[in-house]
Amino acid sequence: MQHPQAPAAPTTRTSEIATAAPVSSAHVRSADGTRIAYDRIGRGAPVILVDAALCRRGIGPSRALAERLASRFTVVTYDRRGRGESGDTPPHAVEREVDDIAALLREVGGSACLWGTSSGAVLALEAASRLGGIRKLALYEAPCVVDDDGPATTVQWNRIDEAIAAHRRGAAVACFLRGVGVPRVFVALLRLSPMWSKLEAMAHTLPYDAALVRDVQRGRALPAERWRSVTVPALVMAGGKSPEWMQRGNRALSAALPNARYHTLEGQSHVLKPKVHAPALVEFLSG
Numbered sequence: 001m002q003h004p005q006a007p008a009a010p011t012t013r014t015s016e017i018a019t020a021a022p023v024s025s026a027h028v029r030s031a032d033g034t035r036i037a038y039d040r041i042g043r044g045a046p047v048i049l050v051d052a053a054l055c056r057r058g059i060g061p062s063r064a065l066a067e068r069l070a071s072r073f074t075v076v077t078y079d080r081r082g083r084g085e086s087g088d089t090p091p092h093a094v095e096r097e098v099d100d101i102a103a104l105l106r107e108v109g110g111s112a113c114l115w116g117t118s119s120g121a122v123l124a125l126e127a128a129s130r131l132g133g134i135r136k137l138a139l140y141e142a143p144c145v146v147d148d149d150g151p152a153t154t155v156q157w158n159r160i161d162e163a164i165a166a167h168r169r170g171a172a173v174a175c176f177l178r179g180v181g182v183p184r185v186f187v188a189l190l191r192l193s194p195m196w197s198k199l200e201a202m203a204h205t206l207p208y209d210a211a212l213v214r215d216v217q218r219g220r221a222l223p224a225e226r227w228r229s230v231t232v233p234a235l236v237m238a239g240g241k242s243p244e245w246m247q248r249g250n251r252a253l254s255a256a257l258p259n260a261r262y263h264t265l266e267g268q269s270h271v272l273k274p275k276v277h278a279p280a281l282v283e284f285l286s287g
Contacts, residue, residue: 021070028107031099037085038078042070046108049077052118053209054202056084061272068278076104082205092208101127113285117272118143119209128230137234138281141270144249145217157210169203176206224256234260235284239268
């Protein structure tokens, strides 16, 4: 669940980028035949938004962010495979999720900017390293752990795997939420809300996120050689209120990419606020 040296402060006013543009919904077929549902909103150069764990078009920050970008760009949001209205084809592989983005790229004409948050930032990075047609890459708080001060994420993912294998979706969701810092009391209250069943419906995709992030959460240097081909302009962002390990990890990620710059969103955390995030994104994608 969305709970990712700094450029000059953005000059675009938030009120200038909010929009009430109409949304069109459709689907594409990925390389393995999986149906991928997506929405398109706005006008201008295409931008594809890649969601984090336990998020989809109707849950998480992407829809609100798309609305704030739509006066400048054609924005595509989609349900990652296994979520919402998208299908799924076992076994899961990161390559198949990259294929999903490739299908969306073809749908918008073969060229687009790509944005991702949290585990979705890692997926966007993997797509940029394997696909042509990515013009720019924007990443918010990829959950990189490059030293021993980060959370015990390996144990967390192992517990989630065990819960999913035992068909204990609620336990998997609770384990993930507590692992990313959601207080136990809030998790307990969330269990009583209508949102809980929607999160449980996506619980089986948590191992998909684990497949993306395990290699960047080992408390050591990032595998920069894997992303050497990502030469497009990249913007790596983290919130100024996020833990130090998150900020260090994203600075390291920025340093590992051939053509990247790092930007701190002051006062922000891992819970992405589209109203604050959009101006920095508009400035980068428009430049």
